[in-house]
Amino acid sequence: MGKRGPAKTPTSILKQRGSRRAESRSSEPDPLPGAPKPPPGTRKRIVKIWDYLLEEVIPPGVVTKSDAVVFAELCELYDEIQELRKKLRSKGRTLETSTGGEKGNPLATQLDKASNRFDRLAARFGMDPSSRASLNISGEILNQKTSQRKKKLSDLISGRGSSN
Numbered sequence: 001m002g003k004r005g006p007a008k009t010p011t012s013i014l015k016q017r018g019s020r021r022a023e024s025r026s027s028e029p030d031p032l033p034g035a036p037k038p039p040p041g042t043r044k045r046i047v048k049i050w051d052y053l054l055e056e057v058i059p060p061g062v063v064t065k066s067d068a069v070v071f072a073e074l075c076e077l078y079d080e081i082q083e084l085r086k087k088l089r090s091k092g093r094t095l096e097t098s099t100g101g102e103k104g105n106p107l108a109t110q111l112d113k114a115s116n117r118f119d120r121l122a123a124r125f126g127m128d129p130s131s132r133a134s135l136n137i138s139g140e141i142l143n144q145k146t147s148q149r150k151k152k153l154s155d156l157i158s159g160r161g162s163s164n
Contacts, residue, residue, distance in 0.1 A: 010028070011025045011028045031064040031065070031066035031067070032064055032065035032066045033064060033065070034064065034065050035054055035063055035064070035065070036063060036064065036065045036066075036067060036068035036071060037068075038050045038072065038075075039068065039069075039072055042072070045079055046072070046075045046076060046079055049075045049078050049079055050071070050072075050075045053071075053074070053075065053078070053125075057127060058125050058126060058127060059126050059132060062125050062126050063125060067125075070121065070124065071125070073121060074118065074121045074122065074125065077114055077117055077118040077121065078118060080114050081111065081114050081115055081118060084107055084110055084111040084114060085111065087107050088105060088107050088108060088111060091105060091107065092105060093105050093108050
């Protein structure tokens with residue numbers, strides 16, 4: 001059973017707000033800085049999803065090395081959802097029963113469950129508008145990432161960058 005009540009506000013956010021509660025939380029660990037790398041042995045499809053989510057979807061500075069395991073689960077769920085959708089498109093949302101009737105395809109239930117798990121994890125990484133609104137990212141990190149993206153785009157346009 002999970003803990004009761006709303007999740008605690010991170011100490012770093014309390015400090016930025018000037019809250020007196022921040023001083024009483026000296027034992028909260030700091031996350032390891034920097035974006036995580038995929039764990040060894042990660043399938044190529046998952047690595048592509050990993051790179052896509054980190055570079056194109058999730059706001060810069062949100063995912064740290066401390067988030068690697070949970071982020072790997074998010075990438076696996078994304079892949080699972082894509083596979084389930086593909087199967088549902090080919091087999092249909094309903095199946096014929098042995099008596100000639102129809103019943104719901106169990107793949108649809110699996111897809112719903114996987115989508116719900118994905119949505120819960122995705123919210124932790126600011127992948128929807130309401131969770132993004134509650135993120136508090138340092139302007140320095142945001143500026144570094146924006147500069148890196150602009151340079152990457154400039155290099156691609158000028159022919160200096162790789163086109164993968």
